[in-house]
Amino acid sequence: VGDLVSQSKSLIDQPLLSPDEETIPSDPAADHDDDTLPEAEEVDVHVVTEDDIVNARYTIRDVVLPLVGRNSRLPEHPTGEYIRSLLEERGLSLLSINDFERSGVRSRIRGHYRRIIEYPEAFTYRLARYTSPNETIQQTEINALQLHPRDDSASAAATEAQEAKRLALVIEFNLSPGSYATMLLRELMKEATDSSYHAELTAATAAADVTSRDGAAVGEKRRSDDLSGTELESVTKRPALEGPDGETITG
Amino acid sequence: VTLLASDLNLLTPSPSLPSLVPEPLAMGHLTGNRFEIVLREIQSDPSVVEAACEGLNSTGYVNYFGLQRFGRGGSESGSHLIGLQIFQAHWKAALDIMFQPNSADRPDILQAKSAFQKGDFSAALQLLPSSMYSEIRVCEKLRSDPHDYAGAYHSIPRSTQLICVHAFQSFIFNLATTHRCDPYPFPALLTPRQDREVWPSGRRG
Numbered sequence: 001v002g003d004l005v006s007q008s009k010s011l012i013d014q015p016l017l018s019p020d021e022e023t024i025p026s027d028p029a030a031d032h033d034d035d036t037l038p039e040a041e042e043v044d045v046h047v048v049t050e051d052d053i054v055n056a057r058y059t060i061r062d063v064v065l066p067l068v069g070r071n072s073r074l075p076e077h078p079t080g081e082y083i084r085s086l087l088e089e090r091g092l093s094l095l096s097i098n099d100f101e102r103s104g105v106r107s108r109i110r111g112h113y114r115r116i117i118e119y120p121e122a123f124t125y126r127l128a129r130y131t132s133p134n135e136t137i138q139q140t141e142i143n144a145l146q147l148h149p150r151d152d153s154a155s156a157a158a159t160e161a162q163e164a165k166r167l168a169l170v171i172e173f174n175l176s177p178g179s180y181a182t183m184l185l186r187e188l189m190k191e192a193t194d195s196s197y198h199a200e201l202t203a204a205t206a207a208a209d210v211t212s213r214d215g216a217a218v219g220e221k222r223r224s225d226d227l228s229g230t231e232l233e234s235v236t237k238r239p240a241l242e243g244p245d246g247e248t249i250t251g
Numbered sequence: 252v253t254l255l256a257s258d259l260n261l262l263t264p265s266p267s268l269p270s271l272v273p274e275p276l277a278m279g280h281l282t283g284n285r286f287e288i289v290l291r292e293i294q295s296d297p298s299v300v301e302a303a304c305e306g307l308n309s310t311g312y313v314n315y316f317g318l319q320r321f322g323r324g325g326s327e328s329g330s331h332l333i334g335l336q337i338f339q340a341h342w343k344a345a346l347d348i349m350f351q352p353n354s355a356d357r358p359d360i361l362q363a364k365s366a367f368q369k370g371d372f373s374a375a376l377q378l379l380p381s382s383m384y385s386e387i388r389v390c391e392k393l394r395s396d397p398h399d400y401a402g403a404y405h406s407i408p409r410s411t412q413l414i415c416v417h418a419f420q421s422f423i424f425n426l427a428t429t430h431r432c433d434p435y436p437f438p439a440l441l442t443p444r445q446d447r448e449v450w451p452s453g454r455r456g
Contacts (some may be wrong), residue, residue: 066424109416138287183314
């Protein structure tokens with residue numbers, strides 16, 4: 001009860017994709033006169049009622065939260081109050097966030113709504129074993145188009161011979177516009193998504209690889225693998241990346 | 252973990268002859284994106300990975316804006332913080348955040364930002380790469396009038412100003428979404444029926 005819901009197809013994240021900001025006259029009297037502005041494009045949102053719940057009219061797929069702007073409606077439960085307090089802590093309010101100045105022109109930012117849960121469509125996955133860190137696992141379109149596609153039969157044979165121990169996951173899916181595949185991966189991997197962190201991981205893997213190639217003895221190799229495992233784990237546990245707030249912005 | 256992503260546009264179908272359509276393409280016309288991603292160096296057991304995939308497919312994921320939305324400045328100088336200053340018309344503060352050094356900066360950019368902070372806009376201009384167009388415009392404006400922060404802010408391309416404003420909206424959305432999803436373990440979220448139990452204090456419930 002109190003959630004905002006919308007089943008409108010058009011709400012799918014317009015802010016990213018369409019001009020959602022309008023220039024308003026610099027006449028101060030007009031600034032606060034919302035009635036003069038066209039309302040036709042307003043997204044239709046509905047506040048869930050007791051009756052809706054009894055009749056199971058909506059599911060979590062329909063629940064949206066506002067991208068605050070002009071005429072934003074807030075959910076009528078504690079998250080609504082929370083949004084209000086987030087703005088107030090920063091010296092803003094639902095009214096003041098209406099308009100801002102852009103290139104000397106007072107502009108108004110239109111409020112929008114975004115679904116809070118997203119589902120990948122046509123999601124498929126497969127696990128693959130491989131040996132060499134840079135082995136081709138999935139054929140890319142560029143590979144396919146090349147006149148001389150990379151010959152992987154040699155490495156495939158090596159893979160069989162060596163009983164490939166590295167594990168990879170190939171996933172394919174569709175996302176609606178404005179949804180982030182990095183956030184899907186975050187959910188899947190329960191790991192941070194910032195690029196510097198993944199650069200570290202790649203470097204750690206490469207370093208472990210060099211060590212294992214250099215170490216002739218089997219014991220040496222195993223030790224380096226253990227080491228790389230520990231290292232990855234410790235990076236994953238960086239506290240700054242664990243908190244729900246930190247995750248949304250820590251770069 | 253190495254990512255190899257190919258982001259395939261669903262709107263590019265099988266090859267055909269181009270023809271005229273009634274409406275030009277615009278932002279918002281995209282119906283979606285197809286992704287193929289390879290995750291390497293997986294340390295977990297295959298059964299865990301399979302369970303995670305099945306779970307993701309059936310219960311979805313939280314629709315946060317990705318970190319890309321907030322620029323490279325992180326929690327100290329991200330675009331959303333500039334957006335906040337824009338809403339408050341604090342032009343100098345907005346510019347100061349733009350020129351806040353961050354760990355992703357190359358050495359020459361760090362030098363340029365340091366020159367900016369010392370007020371040496373000519374030196375900053377010599378160091379800034381041409382790709383940092385907004386920063387160049389700001390420095391040019393301040394070189395001619397070191398106190399015209401409003402003018403300097405307004406010289407930033409409109410689209411860039413809008414990106415910062417959107418980043419702030421997205422930041423609030425992310426925080427609010429965390430707040431909304433927090434009490435629920437997934438997938439207990441699947442029907443609104445459960446909402447009543449969690450928020451008896453909701454105004455209409």
